[in-house]
Amino acid sequence: MLDEGKSNFFDAGLSPEIFSNISRLVCEKSGIELHEGKESLVAARLGRRLRALGLNSYDEYLSYLLTDGAVVEIVHLLDAISTNVTSFFREAHHFEILHNYLELWKNKGQRRFRFWSAACSSGEEPYSMAMIANEVLPDTLFDWRILGTDISTKVLEASEIAVYSQGKVKEVPEDFLKKYFELKQISSENSFEIKSFLKCKLVFKWLNLSQIPFPMTGPLDVVFCRNVMIYFGSRVRDALLKEITRLLKPGGILFVGASECLSSLPSDFRTVGPSTYEKIG
Ligand SMILES: C[S@@+](CC[C@H](N)C(=O)[O-])C[C@H]1O[C@@H](n2cnc3c(N)ncnc32)[C@H](O)[C@@H]1O
Numbered sequence: 001m002l003d004e005g006k007s008n009f010f011d012a013g014l015s016p017e018i019f020s021n022i023s024r025l026v027c028e029k030s031g032i033e034l035h036e037g038k039e040s041l042v043a044a045r046l047g048r049r050l051r052a053l054g055l056n057s058y059d060e061y062l063s064y065l066l067t068d069g070a071v072v073e074i075v076h077l078l079d080a081i082s083t084n085v086t087s088f089f090r091e092a093h094h095f096e097i098l099h100n101y102l103e104l105w106k107n108k109g110q111r112r113f114r115f116w117s118a119a120c121s122s123g124e125e126p127y128s129m130a131m132i133a134n135e136v137l138p139d140t141l142f143d144w145r146i147l148g149t150d151i152s153t154k155v156l157e158a159s160e161i162a163v164y165s166q167g168k169v170k171e172v173p174e175d176f177l178k179k180y181f182e183l184k185q186i187s188s189e190n191s192f193e194i195k196s197f198l199k200c201k202l203v204f205k206w207l208n209l210s211q212i213p214f215p216m217t218g219p220l221d222v223v224f225c226r227n228v229m230i231y232f233g234s235r236v237r238d239a240l241l242k243e244i245t246r247l248l249k250p251g252g253i254l255f256v257g258a259s260e261c262l263s264s265l266p267s268d269f270r271t272v273g274p275s276t277y278e279k280i281g
Contacts, residue, residue: 124164
């Protein structure tokens with residue numbers, strides 16, 4: 001726990017100049033833009049790194065980040081800065097649309113499907129996609145896989161472990177909870193682990209969405225790129241959309257976050273639902 005005195009001490013040490021230098025570094029490494037007003041948040045999050053490294057000031061921390069040997073610390077920095085809020089079946093209408101498209105493609109005779117959760121956080125989003133896919137595309141008849149990527153190594157680890165607290169699974173329908181989760185008791189609290197038959201359909205990889213091109217070739221049927229573009233400036237966002245366009249098949253679907261609606265819709269897409277776009281084929 002951060003004690004009050006220490007928190008103030010660290011907060012006070014983050015001068016506008018150091019904040020601006022750290023922001024520049026974070027933006028260069030991840031595309032994440034830390035705007036004015038985020039100083040306290042950054043101070044609190046980086047305060048933990050200072051303590052872990054035994055450093056006394058943000059100035060020392062910045063100097064350390066700028067040394068050649070700080071590759072691992074850059075990973076910790078991005079882990080600390082990134083906001084990982086997510087939930088199962090977040091924006092539930094997206095999963096209804098996904099369900100409908102999978103039915104449509106299945107009825108047209110498609111047998112192979114590739115999906116991507118581009119900023120998967122701790123796995124709730126790609127596992128929600130997997131539950132829907134498994135409902136529509138029974139394993140023996142269809143070949144489907146999901147790639148989950150993120151810049152934070154901490155959340156990728158959580159995605160692979162795939163154990164969620166009682167509070168985290170509250171959005172999961174009761175029948176899905178029984179079918180796709182194993183009840184586990186860790187200490188006095190219930191927790192729920194994704195069953196291995198579903199887990200094995202997903203693979204998790206580290207990927208920085210601000211560094212283009214990506215090592216995938218596509219074509220992808222569905223891309224979820226939700227609640228991450230809000231952290232980027234327009235240059236990174238436009239380049240990312242171009243890369244997603246390259247990877248999606250004609251007729252493929254892109255889901256973005258509710259607050260990320262593509263106001264200047266690229267000509268390759270048409271709107272097919274709330275914050276949902278189909279690549280024109
Ligand atoms: C708010 S969460 C969104 C999770 C999920 N997509 C959802 O909508 O519930 C944002 C995620 O984007 C990731 N992220 C931020 N910058 C990134 C980047 N440059 N490349 C890849 N992932 C990034 C963060 O680590 C975090 O897990």
